[in-house]
Amino acid sequence: MKTVEQIILIVDDDKANRKMLKELLQEQAKIIFAKNGKQAKELAKKHLPDLILLDVVMPDISGFEVIDTLKNNDKTMNISVIFITGLANDDDEERGFNLGGCDYIYKPFKPNIVIARVMMHLELIRQRKMLDEIAHIDALTGVNNRRKMDLVLKNEVAAIKYKHSNLLVAILDIDYFKQYNDGYGHGAGDVALRQVGQALREIFVRPRDFVARYGGEEFVIVLPDCDKASATIMLSNIVQAIQDKKIKHQYSSVSPQLTVSVGAVVVQSSPSVAVADIMKKADDLLYQAKNDGRNQYCLAELNQPSRLPTAPDVA
Ligand SMILES: Nc1nc2c(ncn2[C@@H]2O[C@H](COP(=O)(O)OP(=O)(O)OP(=O)(O)O)[C@@H](O)[C@H]2O)c(=O)[nH]1
Numbered sequence: 001m002k003t004v005e006q007i008i009l010i011v012d013d014d015k016a017n018r019k020m021l022k023e024l025l026q027e028q029a030k031i032i033f034a035k036n037g038k039q040a041k042e043l044a045k046k047h048l049p050d051l052i053l054l055d056v057v058m059p060d061i062s063g064f065e066v067i068d069t070l071k072n073n074d075k076t077m078n079i080s081v082i083f084i085t086g087l088a089n090d091d092d093e094e095r096g097f098n099l100g101g102c103d104y105i106y107k108p109f110k111p112n113i114v115i116a117r118v119m120m121h122l123e124l125i126r127q128r129k130m131l132d133e134i135a136h137i138d139a140l141t142g143v144n145n146r147r148k149m150d151l152v153l154k155n156e157v158a159a160i161k162y163k164h165s166n167l168l169v170a171i172l173d174i175d176y177f178k179q180y181n182d183g184y185g186h187g188a189g190d191v192a193l194r195q196v197g198q199a200l201r202e203i204f205v206r207p208r209d210f211v212a213r214y215g216g217e218e219f220v221i222v223l224p225d226c227d228k229a230s231a232t233i234m235l236s237n238i239v240q241a242i243q244d245k246k247i248k249h250q251y252s253s254v255s256p257q258l259t260v261s262v263g264a265v266v267v268q269s270s271p272s273v274a275v276a277d278i279m280k281k282a283d284d285l286l287y288q289a290k291n292d293g294r295n296q297y298c299l300a301e302l303n304q305p306s307r308l309p310t311a312p313d314v315a
Contacts, residue, residue, distance in 0.1 A: 006030070007032060007051075008051045009053070010025075012084070018033050018035070020111075021114070024114055029050070032049065037065060038061060040054065040066050041070065049079060051082065051125060052080070054084065055085055057085065067096075067099045067100055080124075082102060082117065102121060135147065138197075140213070142197060143197045144211065145212060148212060152212075163269065167223070167267045168230075168231045168267075169221070169264065172196075172200075173218045174259075175254055184251075192258055196245075196258075197211070203234075209222075228299070228301060231299055235262055238262060254293065255295055261290050261297070262298070263286025265285065265302050
């Protein structure tokens with residue numbers, strides 16, 4: 001099966017080897033090349049290939065040093081690496097595995113063995129990615145789950161410590177959802193949760209915008225590079241978009257349609273900001289939005305609480 005979406009980085013200082021490996025593997029994946037260790041590190045970071053075929057003895061830095069760097073970097077640590085080398089002895093082979101290599105092929109290599117091993121690893125990588133996706137998706141709504149949210153939030157908060165940018169973190173909670181379940185049944189409640197998840201997925205389409213089901217009838221939204229002005233627009237859109245779904249809720253005290261309340265924090269770039277503080281603040285603001293009548297958002301900047309106008313009720 002041709003798998004063009006997978007990428008193999010071939011690293012070898014010998015042009016003839018690069019050419020031969022390309023001819024063997026171009027049916028299995030997209031091939032990119034590096035002719036030395038320095039270039040290998042750069043291309044691995046830039047393209048995040050699925051698999052690297054890595055020579056060990058090269059004129060600048062060795063393949064062992066390359067893998068050491070890649071395995072110690074959060075972005076590249078999960079890339080699979082197969083050594084393909086003339087260092088055909090047990091000690092070097094053992095060292096390659098200890099450094100995180102997933103296979104070790106001796107040169108001169110046998111073409112059919114290279115193809116078979118690479119295909120096996122590409123299949124393992126595909127399966128690992130699929131499992132990874134399943135492990136991070138909420139089965140009911142199809143949005144990300146709490147586990148993925150914890151990872152993303154940790155990374156995004158770490159990112160704003162070092163660059164001058166803002167992050168919006170919002171907790172969204174469906175209003176009077178217990179009454180919805182009690183009135184229409186748990187099955188209908190599940191359908192409504194899916195509709196809310198779908199509405200949020202339709203709004204947030206930038207690659208780094210993130211929506212997760214936090215638990216129960218709560219969702220979390222994380223928007224990088226979002227200042228207070230943009231946040232007010234996004235939050236109005238969210239409240240409005242849920243109303244626009246026109247999900248009937250005759251048991252709600254706030255509207256004949258299903259509505260949501262949102263607590264949201266714009267986090268400024270700061271070296272001391274902590275995920276727990278952000279979530280606590282967003283939760284307090286959600287509580288405030290509920291107390292102030294529901295079907296609205298409540299927004300503040302971290303350390304500088306301030307109430308902004310809410311979205312109009314068009315129920
Ligand atoms: N159908 C369905 N209901 C759920 C799910 N998870 C949590 N719930 C329900 O969500 C409801 C949440 O109720 P409460 O926490 O009392 O909140 P609420 O009724 O929305 O009231 P406010 O938040 O104050 O507006 C409970 O009835 C839960 O059973 C789920 O996966 N499916």
